[in-house]
């Protein structure tokens with residue numbers, strides 16, 4: 001995307017990337033959570049990514065282009081997301097209840113990431129070969145993982161409206177539609193003790209300079225402190241600079257409550273394992 005529409009303050013202004021990156025830091029911080037795809041038929045939530053340390057140019061992008069938007073292009077990442085959305089819709093069609101598996105392995109083929117998880121995924125093979133009906137795969141998919149849930153939500157699967165029951169920690173059950181909440185729709189409890197944990201998802205707009213707070217796109221009143229968990233998360237998802245966070249999809253299990261002044265919603269992560277970050281590979 002060369003251009004993006006900025007809707008800050010209720011106005012619609014088109015910026016091209018060359019002008020936008022020349023704005024002052026404070027203007028960039030102000031406008032970046034109000035960007036859209038310039039194709040009016042799409043108008044998907046968009047993001048700004050700064051220039052990388054090793055010289056990749058600054059750019060606009062979006063994780064949510066509609067099908068056929070000429071500003072979005074096909075990529076292995078996009079194809080994986082679409083595939084996951086179809087898989088999730090099939091799970092919803094076939095199951096009334098699933099367990100949530102926070103340790104379901106990442107599907108990214110290149111990932112030799114250092115995680116605590118014992119084994120690698122078996123993306124397609126291993127015994128399910130002869131079934132072209134998908135029956136075998138379905139039987140095993142009694143669990144839903146973070147990556148597949150995130151990808152499917154970003155690609156508009158039925159998960160966000162589904163009545164399917166999702167069990168967490170064999171203790172809590174939720175209807176899917178009550179469990180998955182976009183950051184922009186987060187409803188804070190007055191204090192952390194009263195907050196019921198949920199699965200919040202969306203896109204990261206940007207972080208603070210120290211990369212200790214994440215700010216979701218599409219809302220400017222939500223902050224996610226990650227200082228305590230930062231090393232583990234960044235190591236797992238190979239995040240080294242602020243740009244890596246910009247435009248990343250993410251989902252986390254946590255609690256939403258007001259800060260003391262009631263000016264900002266805080267979403268507190270459950271622990272370092274209960275987050276999945278999908279860095280933009282574009």
Ligand SMILES: [Zn+2]
Pocket residue numbers: 037038039042043044062064065066069070071072
């Ligand atoms: Zn678009």
